[in-house]
Amino acid sequence: MAMSREEILQQVQEILVDALGVDDDEVSLESRLMGDLGAESIDFLDIVFRLEKAFAIKIPREELFPAESLMNNPAFVSNGKLTESGLKEIREKLPHTDLSEFEKNPDLNKLGDLFTVNAIVNFVDGRLNAA
Amino acid sequence: MTIQARSGNIGGPAACGEPAANLLMRWIWIDKFVEFKSGQSAVAVKNVTLAEEHLHDHFPGFPVMPECLMIEGMAQTAGILVGEAKKFSEKVILAKIRKAVFFDYVKAGDSLRLEAKIESLAPEAASTTGKIMRGEKLIAEIDLMFSHVDKNLAGKAFPEENFVFDDTSVFDSLLREAVSQGADPGAGESERE
Numbered sequence: 533m534a535m536s537r538e539e540i541l542q543q544v545q546e547i548l549v550d551a552l553g554v555d556d557d558e559v560s561l562e563s564r565l566m567g568d569l570g571a572e573s574i575d576f577l578d579i580v581f582r583l584e585k586a587f588a589i590k591i592p593r594e595e596l597f598p599a600e601s602l603m604n605n606p607a608f609v610s611n612g613k614l615t616e617s618g619l620k621e622i623r624e625k626l627p628h629t630d631l632s633e634f635e636k637n638p639d640l641n642k643l644g645d646l647f648t649v650n651a652i653v654n655f656v657d658g659r660l661n662a663a
Numbered sequence: 664m665t666i667q668a669r670s671g672n673i674g675g676p677a678a679c680g681e682p683a684a685n686l687l688m689r690w691i692w693i694d695k696f697v698e699f700k701s702g703q704s705a706v707a708v709k710n711v712t713l714a715e716e717h718l719h720d721h722f723p724g725f726p727v728m729p730e731c732l733m734i735e736g737m738a739q740t741a742g743i744l745v746g747e748a749k750k751f752s753e754k755v756i757l758a759k760i761r762k763a764v765f766f767d768y769v770k771a772g773d774s775l776r777l778e779a780k781i782e783s784l785a786p787e788a789a790s791t792t793g794k795i796m797r798g799e800k801l802i803a804e805i806d807l808m809f810s811h812v813d814k815n816l817a818g819k820a821f822p823e824e825n826f827v828f829d830d831t832s833v834f835d836s837l838l839r840e841a842v843s844q845g846a847d848p849g850a851g852e853s854e855r856e
Contacts, residue, residue: 574810581783
């Protein structure tokens with residue numbers, strides 16, 4: 533099922549409006565799910581369920597929002613920041629996310645900022661339109 | 664999913680060392696299941712009666728069932744459906760009301776059908792959709808999310824005993840009713856472990 537990025541964005545916007553109770557004009561590509569749209573942990577699962585249904589794809593846990601396994605692994609975290617191997621891991625796990633800003637100061641508290649609307653659109657785009 | 668209250672001793676906290684089950688009071692807000700398809704859907708019945716004391720306060724001279732208690736009824740119907748799907752091995756907690764829309768008042772004497780369906784079931788959570796009907800009339804649409812709390816994203820630890828489905832005899836009898844009505848025959852057996 534090939535879809536343009538605009539079509540994907542429109543669907544993702546609808547999903548976030550329903551899942552998070554926000555207005556559609558609040559949901560832009562740059563919006564952060566936690567910081568801007570007020571998402572909590574159960575909302576991430578809700579969003580995953582809704583994405584699976586809307587796009588008829590299966591999203592394994594950790595694939596879209598792999599925060600937990602990173603934060604709980606001492607090899608990846610030191611002094612509240614991701615280590616070099618932690619960064620390597622997150623680059624592999626989030627190929628659809630722009631990490632350039634985060635890498636300058638890989639603070640764990642900033643991890644939530646990585647989950648943007650753009651990251652979801654990239655993820656869905658990758659799943660639907662991969663060659 | 665279900666509301667549990669501490670049956671505290673008057674004038675002080677419950678005594679230490681008592682088995683946890685003695686401290687729990689289970690509040691069942693549905694009367695029976697009339698359909699139960701394991702892992703898929705369930706239909707429960709709730710009969711509303713003027714003997715429910717809260718109706719006299721909600722509201723004086725105009726007794727109507729509070730909407731929050733319609734959500735509770737759906738949370739129990741859907742929550743038991745989700746719990747049974749994993750043979751009551753998970754602690755199933757109501758985590759989110761995804762949607763709750765109400766179309767009519769419910770009054771004493773009304774017989775409600777609470778129809779719940781599992782939409783998604785994952786290791787860590789489940790989502791359900793539901794309708795409340797009075798005869799042919801749609802009363803409410805209630806979609807919920809349940810968390811299997813031991814697999815929550817925050818990694819918090821919870822007590823080992825299953826404080827949600829601690830005494831399965833209650834659910835046993837509810838589900839047996841559904842079986843005797845010709846619903847899924849396997850459903851009544853599964854929780855007796």
